[in-house]
Amino acid sequence: MTEAPLRLTELSHGGGCGCKIAPAVLTEMLSHMPAAQPFANLLVGTETADDAAVWRLNDEQALIATTDFFMPIVDDPYDFGRIAATNALSDVYAMGGTPIMALAIVGMPVNKLPLAAIGRILEGGAAVCANAGIPVAGGHSIDSPEPIYGLVALGIAHPDVIKRNRDAREGDVLVLGKPLGVGILGSAMKKGVLDADGYAQMIATTTRLNKVGPALAKLPDVHALTDVTGFGLLGHLLEVCRGAGLGATVEASALPVMPAAIPFAQQGIGPGAIARNLASCGDDVQFADGVEEWQRSVLADAQTSGGLLVACSPDTVDTVLATFRNGGFSDAAVIGRMHAGAAKVQVEK
Template sequence: MNDTDTAAEPRLTSLSHGGGCGCKIAPGVLSELLRAAPALPVPPDLLVGTATSDDAAVWRLNDEQALVATTDFFMPIVDDPHDFGRIAATNAISDVYAMGGRPIMALALVGMPISVLSRTTIGRILEGGAAACAAAGIPVAGGHTIDSVEPIYGLVALGLVHPDRVRKNAGARPGDVLVLGKPLGTGILSAALKKGQLDPAGYAEMIATTTKLNTPGPDLAAVEGVHALTDVTGFGLAGHALEMARGSGCDLRIDWDRVPVMSIVRGLLGRGFVTGASGRNWDSYGAAVDLPQGFADHERALLTDPQTSGGLLVSCAATAVDEVLSIFARHDFQTAAVIGEATAGAGRLVIR
């Protein structure tokens, strides 16, 4: 293939068996794999490890600084190479924000079928990733590349946070209020896109949300009343809310009609556009979710829909809600909304 011959290339999404965070290993399978790993002593400076399936690892450097380290990569969720790079990079950086950290640099992870994609296309993917990093104010300081069967792109993202401002996914308290920063539906939009049924307005909405950096994270972590923080990605709202509930030792109750959803998503649901990952998610953790009587199957698919570069889920004291919503608004997250509460319990999710 000519290095600049992009016209003869296949669609990026046609080269991947699953796109974006929808290609994550199902949470039930992942739990089995992690249980097989040997248990090792936890060093005292490891503030966050694997115990509660949090968004990133955190290592205390000194009394004033802790290092946030994470990695995320996936296969194409869209066909435009620049947009794919931006989405993948934004998604990876989000895990730093979700711990309350500020990103400092990134390393690129690149696997490309070099006999199928031109150097021009691959270069555009890297440019898109670099653009997202520039928006976060960080450099791409290195990385690693391989020749792979499917196109894969992502980052190792590093950040810094004060040890006292680390916000885990396991700190929710009974009486807390739940706030979600972005609307749901990216998996459903990606399913429609892959079948050529997503119109330009829907695509624009999808790109706008998936390339929006979760910059409120550090400001939220500075609020004393913010007790837990995570981002909603491949396991869907239900999966990541369950991780918070289990890690915190309480129940989370979500008022389904208050959850923000992207504008055309329910219309696409009605036409049957769902991802295979939503079903795998439900099979993995559905036994720990209480649904109201008559809850429709398509609504359950939205509840478990894998979100690529999804929003922050915040658990905060009732007295901090106004400040939390103000922070989201200041960062131009206009759809952030109160969606429920934490109550005493044993780690279940209740939809009402």
Template structure:
């Protein structure tokens, strides 16, 4: 096993040792977030040009600029999920850009958010984090055009990401239709892998699989949005597959059904989870929304842990008509997402149902 320690000066501490959580596992639990928003209570200006706001916990805000263009705006940042600073930067940037892709948009530029314990981390380590983010943005064809830096107790990195989409091609998380099929773009298990990494129980091949999954840009998003049969898209991140599928179902006024036997997993994830490599965020997720999930017979605590496993830079969850499934899978395959799979369906009802052993 390898702990994949930080590159840079020999005195540099492990990045993950400087934070109380990592990646999207840092997200505030859904129930707590709901309470915060409920108590925020201030007056809000909602112009008619705001096509997507806070209403359904969507992935990004969308603002109509003109008849042919809408601005997609989002921000995402977190603490280290890995110890290699360059890979941390890549993962955080990929994750931030994902929300633009999930709305059907194409990124146009980003701003960097950099909060670092400058007295504890060598400057070359901080520079490697920033360089990782720059390289991902270069791969996406966009500049990091500015940003903001502060001295912080814990290392935090992320982006403000902006993109463009045709107003008619915005894909929300709240437009799934009864009869749709659900397709997932990436395998689950990043949270389990991160827990194993912290305990130095993650194998080298699994580490490489983790980096490959979390740094793969969700470029199918705008291509999928061009398909009339694609009704809704979201990306699976900190609330886990169950949480984001439930958000989609509630926002759309339907019931999502996940066939657990068809859900792709990263290599060895089930064994690691069975050995106790589960994040605290998984339990917090279930406590927040578990009452809205019906677990079928034969699904045990392990399945529950994986369904709620927080995904950092996770895959797109697509709700599409049955006759467009082949096109959807072709788009994923063409963009390099070999693990994309049909994982369920949408039907009349409410909440989330998980079936299969």
């Protein structure tokens, strides 16, 4: 009898950005951190929930530094490597920067996973970095009980175009660059109910680099940028609200969602991170009558390598949408706006 091939997702208790520690738990953990010392050249540090740290090198250049890694969200080693690398580089793009170099983070159960499979993971990550025009210049590896892969990503931007998630303004329009539903499709795959078309939708969005970040950041009326990952759209939008001291309204009917994810969401299929994310949001998210349960799940779904979320003035919305679409993001859509008020999110039908 032929032994069934080993599935990557069977080797880990979680997958993709769904592995992230819940926002409320993370906040409690970080509350014990000592107060940061002032550094004149540290433009972005831990004082806000931004996507990366930023250090001013000189009047023309700022260094962007971030790291991201997780356990497999898919079983194909090459695809896992590509998704993890795309996700890690996204944080540089979300700050308005251009990646310049990456270091690999590798933790593998070498006694369980064939070396050829590990090699394919690394190849997938290297392929994405090549697409981004950067080298994988080194890294670190350990023997670990679960497979882990990701990158340290370094980038460069002009200090004046760095985009923080706290700089959204009252009246700004919210634009989302990629469709939602990654975690839901990943859960369907683990249950064995995801077909080839659904898998293709998931891979297409999770391996598309958010290269439009620098072009968006240079638009004078783009005020804030972040990317939507493990905390779901609601969690990351709340970070924008709290940073800016503003409220936000989201139109559930306007959300771009991968078509394959909708029936699974309606059946209640999704990662455990959905419930954790909703619990972490608590009373800071209010749902209007008529917002369906599956839409709530999509809003809180843990995205892996998700889209850029842009806060921009109403006059520049068409330019932002054109920038997304010229970059290959045909699903980019206006989903809501920022307004005066408490740092909460109101979800309308």
